[in-house]
Amino acid sequence: MLVNQTAYLLATGDSYIGARGIINGWSPRVQSDEYTTAQIWLKNGPGDTFESIEAGWMVNPKLFTDAQPRIFIRWTDPNQRRWWLSLKDDVIGYWPFEIFSYLQKKALFVRWGGDVYSKNVKGVKPHTTTAMGSGDFASGLFKVACYIYNVRIVDDSLQLKYPEWVHTDSEEPNCYSALNYQKNPALEPYFYFGGPGRGPNCP
Template sequence: MTKLNIFRLVLIMVLSYLSDRANGRVNFKGVDEKLKQLNKPAVKTIQSEDGDIIDCVDIYKQPAFDHSVLKNHVIQMKPNFKLKEEKLDTTSFSSKLVVSQTWQKSGSCPDGTVPIRRIQRKDLLRVKSIGRFGRKPQEIVSKSNTTNLKKGLYPSNNTTDVALPTIVNRSAANLVTLGYNYIGAKAEINVWNPNVAADDEFTTAQIWLKAGPGDNFESLETGWTVNPQLYGDRRTRLFAYWTKDSYKSTGCFDLTCSGFVHTNPDVALGAAIEPVSSEFGQQYHVTLGVYMVTLTSMALSHFSKIQTDNAINHYYEQMNMIGLLKRSTLVEWGGQVYSTNVKKTPHTKTAMGSGQFASGLFGNACFIQNPNIVDYSLSLKYPEWVGTWADDYYCYTAYNYQKSYGTLPIFYFGGPGQNPNCP
């Protein structure tokens, strides 16, 4: 082959590559513009041993302030009321609170700044659309059938089954409560590092605070996730999420768009949390919640907490989430797997929770303990009615286990995905 032909071949390959990036995925100009929008000037930069770069950003120059609704906004560091919490015996087993993130080994952020995980060029090059970077894929609702939510193991005042939509591209195993005037939810969520089979799939263990119809809900969410397409690895990471239209065109993970105001100098959204639980070994959990911060009718502010103190870690500030501003009607605790290969054969091997079924119980299955709701009594309390929901039950299961009378149930959930009963 002549040098001229080799040059032509290389040129064709380069042009084809650039065309693919521009038409099929992203172009480099768009990547650079998006990076400039996402990453704010750092007062200090911390290189984490896991490859993350944490920027300590002036608290008033974080991404949330790109939104016009936050012009002249004064950051709220503490809620203007204190929640009362019922102290009930849950269980006698030992689970330790996860109190560290990997990046903290390499430094800390100075006063007046907040840690923000830097979005790198490689992060944007993994996605199909820069415009949807940081967003969950839209839910695809089956029109042919629904999944019935049955009464759970906990004593109930409500015996009516509730029809929930079947989501084609997601599987869930959740504890659910329906009601009215919920202004918050909280739980201790067991931390694991489950397998994710494909780079474009993810698994979560989380809390959802929802309002609105099932196909167009508003939601505030927090928990842990393994999400290789978003984060570039398979580590277990803390996240927060919001949407105003059931993931169609609004919302995002963490601080990848305007929405959450971050206030905690010690916690970075999207950063890895450690340690994680091991089978029949030491168990670890995070304590997380989503609450209304103010009781005024003009503003909606929510925050998620990684520890049970009286400080706001980060909160959501938007004026047009009408349903959640009035009240939440649905709270869910549990796990979710996103894949285009759920509810079909072959099924994805992406796991939920610990990767073991709920029947494995403590030390084997992932658990959520002390799932509480908050209403206008401003008390954290176990819901009057709960039900369990597993819409792909040969692949992932849910079990609200009560050890004995007088103790609160522990909710177990999860599964391996593909297995002999879920081919």
């Protein structure tokens, strides 16, 4: 069974009715029966019963029969308030509120970042060689690491704005890393994430 490994920027402590970010695209190395994503999640609900909606790009050789990144959407509950999905300024779809319980009106968490789905993560050795993002660590920064910029949430004010409070995390920082990097105080941070998977510090 595939399990996921994440590196992400997290916004909590508010009620969110939307989120946005500009994700740069890569074609990272992926083992044939695994996949990797760069995406935005909106989540609500307790423990393992949470609901989420997700959108971004994915490299999934088994599903798509090649290693090219593709736009994807996903949600946790397959069963006229709507969560709208836009690509640039074009609306391309929506999730109807009827398919949700916890996410009918708002999300309590927003995450921007990457996922790797594999049987060989979270302490299983040898670790997968499936890469996240560009395949380079977040410390590589611009033109090297995958990034998301222009990070925004929408709360009850109905205004797009940078989240008031965020933090970064990576479940296996020796394999995949996360860094919210602000070059100087006059500029907004760029969120960088990713990594190669198995390596000298990720056996």
